[in-house]
Each structure stands twice: as C-alpha cells, then as structure tokens.
Amino acid sequence: MIDHLRNMAIFQCVAELGTFRKAAERLNLSPSVISHHVSKLEDQLGTPLLYRSTRRMSLTEAGEKLLEAAQKMSMAAADGLSAVQRRADRPSGTLKITAATPTAHSPLVENYTRFSAAYPDVHLDIHLTDSNVPLEGSGFDVAIRGRVQDLDDSSYKARKIGQLxxxxxxxxxxxxxxxxxxxxxxxxxxxxxxxxxxxxxxxxxxxxxxxxxxxxxxxxxxxxxxxxxxxxxxxxxxxxxxxxxxxxxxxxxxxxxxxxxEIDIYAIYPANSPKDSLAHLFVDHITVHRGFPR
Missing domain, CATH: 3.40.190.10 (Periplasmic binding protein-like II)
Structure with a gap:
C-alpha cells in the first residue's frame, strides 16, 4: 500500500506539471526515477495512465480518474497534518469578515465575542454593509449571508449556520x-x-x-x-x-x-481554504456554538 501511495503522489506531480522533467525538479529526483515509478504504477493497475509522445504527454481516461483520486488523497493528508499542527499551535493573524448591517443586532455578535475570547491572538476585522460584496478578489476570508443564490462561483463553499x-x-x-x-x-x-x-x-x-x-x-x-x-x-x-x-x-x-x-444564514468561504486556516477555524466555531436558531 505504501508503494501505491508513493507512486500515486509522483504520478500526480507528473500529471499536474505536464512533464517528467518538471516533476523531477519539483521532487528532487531524476527523470528516469520518475518514469520508473509511473510505469510501476501502470503495471500495478494493469492500465496505461499517460499517453507519451516526443511532443506532448496527456492523460488517459484511467489517468484522469486516478489524478482526481490522488488530488483528494493529497488534500486529505494535508488537511490532517494541518489540523494536528493547528491544535499544537496558537492561532494568530487577521480574519476579515463581511456581513450585512442587521447582523450587528443579531445573535451572531455573541459568536464574535466567544471566538475572540477563545482565540485572543486572532484579530477579527469585521465589515458591515447592506450590499453583497463579491468575494472574488475582495480580500475577505468569510462572508455571512442570508442566501447563497448569488455565490460568486463554485470555488466557494457555503455552510449553513442557522435560520432567522x-x-x-x-x-x-x-x-x-x-x-x-x-x-x-x-x-x-x-x-x-x-x-x-x-x-x-x-x-x-x-x-x-x-x-x-x-x-x-x-x-x-x-x-x-x-x-x-x-x-x-x-x-x-x-x-x-x-x-x-x-x-x-x-x-x-x-x-x-x-x-x-425563514431566512437561512450561511457562512461562505473559499473552497480551497486549508483546514488550519482562520476561516475554517471561525466557521467551525460558529457552527458548533451556533448563536443563530436552527
């Protein structure tokens, strides 16, 4: 199993970078070693993963499916390591939040207070506005919204935190x-x-x-x-x-x-936020402690 995981990780690097040479540079291995691991993985699975030619390299259908699985594997491993590291460290930094003006009068304020008390080294930078701020390129880490139909794109996640x-x-x-x-x-x-x-x-x-x-x-x-x-x-x-x-x-x-x-209230944050990010920490916190009725 360990060999399979190692070979999958090397294959993922090759598929994402597009050449054995670039993967070799990234992993500090020789191109021949990279090629050996990919070929071994193909032998183990009994199917080709890459189309190789002198001009270009592309993924087979099996290669595309394996790449998707390998990326999920890598993300899960990174999230697990980050989660352990987060527990060991004391979170710090600035978390930028955008929310509608009425939330200043809502139970969410108590969540801000509890979060700050739990994580005194995290600076909450809260911006209240009565218009939805497009998240893409805004610099905000989390948005609190009463609907999700206007999500900027699929690169964001929405987690329901309550109802009003x-x-x-x-x-x-x-x-x-x-x-x-x-x-x-x-x-x-x-x-x-x-x-x-x-x-x-x-x-x-x-x-x-x-x-x-x-x-x-x-x-x-x-x-x-x-x-x-x-x-x-x-x-x-x-x-x-x-x-x-x-x-x-x-x-x-x-x-x-x-x-x-009823109005469903959502916390919206980038889908690729690491598990150890302040955005994830905040959303996890308000989901557990609620503050809004459910």
Missing amino acids: QLCIFAARTYADARPRPTSIEDLSSWDWVRARPIPWARVAGPEVQQEPRIVMTADNYTLARKFVEDGLGFMVEAHELVAQDIRAGRLVQILPDKALP
Missing part, C-alpha cells in the same frame, strides 16, 4: 391608527418601509396579488428602523432583531400568528 424567522412590525402609534389586520391581504392598504430586497410574494405568498405601497426604501437597517419608529409604516425583518423591542412595547408585531418564511 421573518416578522412584520411597526410603531404602536402607526398600528393603532389603523384597523387591526386579520390577514396578510389587509396590509395592502398599509405603508411598507422596505430595507431588504424581499419580494412581497415571498413574504405574503404567491396567492396575494396586491402589494402594500412602498413609502420608503433604505439600504441600511438602522435608518429603516428609524423610519418605522417615527411612524412612517411597517417593516419586514428577522424577528430576532426586534424581539426585545416588541417585548418592551417599543414596537408591535403585526399578524404574530402568521407563519412567515
């Missing part, structure tokens, strides 16, 4: 000035302060045709909340963000018995 329940709320003065609604359709005559690009059909259901009048749109949660508190209209947001204000009577929940959709 939507609710409808308004200032008591605004709600008391109108007939008490008994259904979502009754809100068609109300005013909507919109702070999140949620289609009304997502909130009310596709069977509800008439939408409320959008009286104000703000791309900032705090600003939209101020408009609601001033009595301009109602707002749709995560219940966890306003639960304390509703309990204290500063806001009133509209149609509290109406089951509204």
